[in-house]
Amino acid sequence: MIIAARRLLIDGEIIGPGGLVIEDGRIVRVLDGAPDDADVVLADGVLAPGLIDLHNNGGFGIDCATAGTVDFETLCRGLAACGVSSFLPTVITAPIGDLQAAAGRIDAAMQAQAAAGPGAAMLGLHLEGPFLAPERRGAHRADWLIVPDAAALADASKQFGDNASVLAIEAQWLSGEGRYADAIKAWQTAKMLSPGKDTSAIDAEIARLQSKL
Secondary structure (H helix, E strand, O other), rough: OOOOOOEEEEEEEEEOOOOEEEEEOEEEEEEEEOOOOOOOEOOOOOEOOOOOEEEEEEEEEEOOOOOOOHHHHHHHHHHHHOEEEEEEEEOOOOOOHHHHHHHHHHHHHHHHHHHOOOOOEEEOOEEEEEOOOHHHHHOEEEEEEEOOOOOHHHHHHHHHOOOOOEEEEHHHHHOOOHHHHHHHOOOOOEEEEEEOOOOHHHHHHHHHHHHHH
16 A cells, blocks of 8 residues: 655654555555555645554543443544554553453453454553552542552452553652562563652652752
């Protein structure tokens, strides 16, 4: 497939006219100048890479924490129409049982999407809690937060299996000597550990700014 556009965002610069050659769902070549044999011609706008959204709690009236397969189909189509090519459905702090149920629904929706039609691709579950700093919990309920020690992480890892791709953890806990390695070992199924709702970075920045007053 060849897509032609008046303007393209390539390597951080707007160029054009030009086109993209796509084979097996991948961009294999950027064309300089408008191709005559384009399959799709974009008369307006900018042809740009899709957004990879690493933190998406939902949209279009859909909450990732409670959504089912049909809901996710709607969400995926809506996000694609807004320029999102792939995303991580994100679930905030809740009782472990509720998080397990949400993870199961997201896994089922991902399996259904693999055989379904177009839309933003679901990359895996992002667990935004419950292992967060209570001081910066925001909308997260304090009584649902869990201290992120190795035992709690190992227990949660067994419960979630391979569903979690990203796990947000209180950064102060990770900063202790050897703790990041311990967390990696404890949560072996997560593909990424992300410092979540940290207090140390915010407090340090406030102190830095105050020192300049």
